[in-house]
Amino acid sequence: MTTDSDTPWLTDQEQRAWRTHLDVSRLLMHQLERDLQPFGLTNNDYEILVNLSEAEDRRLRMSDLAASTLQSKSRLSHQITRMENAGLVRRESCESDRRGLYAVLTEEGWDTMRRVAPHHVASVRKHFIDLFSAEDLQALRASLTPVAEHLRTERGGV
Amino acid sequence: MTTDSDTPWLTDQEQRAWRTHLDVSRLLMHQLERDLQPFGLTNNDYEILVNLSEAEDRRLRMSDLAASTLQSKSRLSHQITRMENAGLVRRESCESDRRGLYAVLTEEGWDTMRRVAPHHVASVRKHFIDLFSAEDLQALRASLTPVAEHLRTERGGV
DNA sequence: CCCATTTAATTCAGTATTCAACATTTACGG
């Protein structure tokens, strides 16, 4: 891991930044979850719907879907099973690689997506986006991007 | 909820900022969790330890602990039960209000905290804090603070 | 004082997540 002995403790500024980030993450997820509840969807459901509806033919390989939603394969498998039971997606086998499966958006899944998306966007605006100035949002993205990159390499590479 | 019909979709900039924030949140939590694993702690465990060790007499009422860690009472109750079994905390009844309970840090909990904290701080630095310039970190905190406040009122008030 | 409310915390049942074990198919080195 890291050499601990000479790692300086967080300053007051750093402490505050860190805790604020933590709080925002958690509160935000909770709020979005609450706003999706009336539509019978969870954040996870919604994210799957987004990814599939943006994909070629509204379908993705399980692995790719797991990667792009940052979940384990196991978790995704359970998740897709639930959504399959709910009629939002279905599994389809893959010609070129007989180990593989596609998760495919059903008509119902697509309709659900189109119906819910505007509300979700409104929710994201209300609780996040619209609370920043354009400049702040730009700055936020700029400073967060290297962090995301760092974490992605940390994750795969090592 | 919100009037949906006239909510503009997210622009490209907004979209990117939003997704980057999401990715950072998730990847970061995963990474911190991984870094805590060798010590047999989860993020949730660690957060409880932090809160208790900073508190008067290293103890907090269940309600207060739930509030400051932003969890439901139910979840906290389970969490404390687990940590009690692990010997990190214990429950103590409250004199002034016989409905109430304190969660109290044990010696072992305190020792664990002192042992693990440096590593955790190193982890937070490595994967978050040290990836920003001082100015960016300050800007981050400044722009995130109103969001946290908004979400907190949204949560309790309504 | 008494009863209806509110507050503190837990419990229970249903659901979701994790982690390891497994089956199957593909890739590749010799």
Add this chain to the structure above:
DNA sequence: CCGTAAATGTTGAATACTGAATTAAATGGG
């Protein structure tokens, strides 16, 4: 080619989370 290794997904058991119902104690208006 063969056989071992790697990749794709699923499953099952253990663990954790959620939301509603429950117990118990405090509060407060009439």
